[in-house]
Amino acid sequence: MAHTEATHLPVTASRVSRLPQSLMAMMLGLFIVGFVGFSHIDVVHNAAHDVRHSNAFPCH
Amino acid sequence: MNTFRAIVFSSVIAGFVVGAIVTVIQHFGTVPLILRAELYEKAAAHHDHAATPDARDGVAAAHSHEDHEHAEAWEPGDGFERNAYTAAANVLTAIGFAMLLAAIFAMRSGNAGGRISWHEGMIWGLAGFAVFTLAPGLGLPPELPGVPAAPLLSRQIWWVLAAATTAGGLGLIFLRRSLPASIAGLILIVLPHVIGAPELDHVETNVPAALSHQFVVAVTMTSLTFWFMLGGVTSAVFARFDRDNPETLPG
Numbered sequence: 001m002a003h004t005e006a007t008h009l010p011v012t013a014s015r016v017s018r019l020p021q022s023l024m025a026m027m028l029g030l031f032i033v034g035f036v037g038f039s040h041i042d043v044v045h046n047a048a049h050d051v052r053h054s055n056a057f058p059c060h
Numbered sequence: 061m062n063t064f065r066a067i068v069f070s071s072v073i074a075g076f077v078v079g080a081i082v083t084v085i086q087h088f089g090t091v092p093l094i095l096r097a098e099l100y101e102k103a104a105a106h107h108d109h110a111a112t113p114d115a116r117d118g119v120a121a122a123h124s125h126e127d128h129e130h131a132e133a134w135e136p137g138d139g140f141e142r143n144a145y146t147a148a149a150n151v152l153t154a155i156g157f158a159m160l161l162a163a164i165f166a167m168r169s170g171n172a173g174g175r176i177s178w179h180e181g182m183i184w185g186l187a188g189f190a191v192f193t194l195a196p197g198l199g200l201p202p203e204l205p206g207v208p209a210a211p212l213l214s215r216q217i218w219w220v221l222a223a224a225t226t227a228g229g230l231g232l233i234f235l236r237r238s239l240p241a242s243i244a245g246l247i248l249i250v251l252p253h254v255i256g257a258p259e260l261d262h263v264e265t266n267v268p269a270a271l272s273h274q275f276v277v278a279v280t281m282t283s284l285t286f287w288f289m290l291g292g293v294t295s296a297v298f299a300r301f302d303r304d305n306p307e308t309l310p311g
Binding site: 021025028029043047 | 068132133142148152153156158159160163164167192193209213215308
């Protein structure tokens with residue numbers, strides 16, 4: 001039993017530290033996609049115009 | 061390399077590779093259809109009475125009136141400049157989506173030894189396709205320029221709702237693996253389609269229906285290819301960067 005606990009502890013610790021970093025990266029990714037594909041700024045819209053249509057993001 | 065860095069680095073590499081490839085695919089698939097639709101769009105704007113202009117007339121009209129139509133905001137010039145911005149936007153979009161995938165790979169391979177294979181990565185890519193293309197596309201099919209649609213913000217809100225509920229629903233069904241969770245997941249996936257996507261009561265366009273249909277097929281197939289590649293490449297590169305991550309090593 002003692003052996004089992006010893007091998008499981010670090011695993012739990014690593015998951016705890018990985019989760020916030022993963023969530024942070026996820027938010028960064030969503031921000032990038034949102035900026036490129038969903039911006040209401042005309043210049044951003046015009047630059048990414050064909051990509052918005054090609055990805056079926058709402059456009060115009 | 062720590063987890064956040066491994067996610068960001070692998071996403072940037074995967075984003076450049078997949079973004080570049082998908083730009084080439086779009087160049088021969090979706091972009092020519094967009095350009096053709098724009099001829100109809102511009103022809104309609106300047107010859108209101110001509111409901112179905114010949115494409116050749118469209119070219120003439122588009123070029124002679126181009127400068128007036130978009131005088132308000134900067135836009136890239138046709139040809140190389142426009143393609144370059146398309147490539148850049150594709151790479152950025154691919155990096156953003158790759159970050160979502162790599163973050164999931166990091167969370168799911170949390171403990172020592174567990175790695176997401178490129179094959180599993182492709183399955184996650186398929187999930188991305190379902191969430192970000194299939195589900196929103198059912199209510200809001202890929203649209204060509206020149207086809208009127210409901211106000212932009214309302215469509216964007218519905219699009220995000222459809223993507224979010226589909227992601228949540230698929231997660232409940234495939235990750236929880238219990239009957240109540242599966243039922244709840246299915247309800248979540250169906251919900252935005254019961255609410256219904258915003259649409260106009262009356263749509264009048266001179267963009268031919270055949271062209272629109274061709275575009276839906278081209279977008280969907282391009283997107284499927286994009287997500288398969290992104291899932292596979294991101295998982296492979298992420299596994300490599302994450303290999304010596306002290307946060308995953310026991311002890």
